[in-house]
Amino acid sequence: MKKYSVLGNKKKVTMEVNSTLLKVIGNNCIIRVTVNQGEIEVVGNDCRVDVIDNYGSVNLVGSGGVVSIGKRWRGDKVSLVGPDCHVVVDGKEKKSASYEAQLSPFSKDLDDVIESIFTFVMR
Template sequence: MKKYSVLGNKKRVTMETNQTRLKVIGNNCIVRVTNNQGDIEVIGNDCRVEVKDNYGSINFVGSGGLVTVTKRWKGDRVTLVGPNCHLQVDGKEKPMPSYEAQLSPFSKELDDVIDSIFTFVMR
């Protein structure tokens, strides 16, 4: 399977059919695909992913993202990680479980985390 990577802010990627692995890294990016049969991975804030027919998988990591899918087919997969991410399927907002990075469950303050990282780095 071919792999395409796009790196940079404010990039626009348009494809008719995606049968490959498409990876876009950057903020304020727009990805438009008519027919997705492969993998789309977007890492960045305030990005948009627009797919008409989704047979493959879409992975989005970042905050403030919008994933719009006109039609989902059996076996497809959509994953959103980050705060304020939205999934629209056929013009309707779909609730998705949102995952966010958390502090260590054993520390109650950010200072505890920073102190342990600083000690580890200094070794």
């Protein structure tokens, strides 16, 4: 499978048919795809993904993102990770299981979490 990677802020990507892996990393990016049969991965804040026909998967990581899909087909997948993300299907906002990464409530620092996981794996 081919892989296309775009890196940078405020990038605009337009594709007719995506049958590959399209990975975009950056803030304030706009991705427009007519037919998605592959995978679209977007990592960044305030990004927008517009897909007319979605047969594949769309993954968005970051805050304030919007995924707009014209028509979803059987077997497609949309996942959002981050606060204030929205999925709009055929002009209507859909509730989606949005996930937000969190630290352990018992630790004050990320190093504490990594240290405890490392010692657990070493046992």
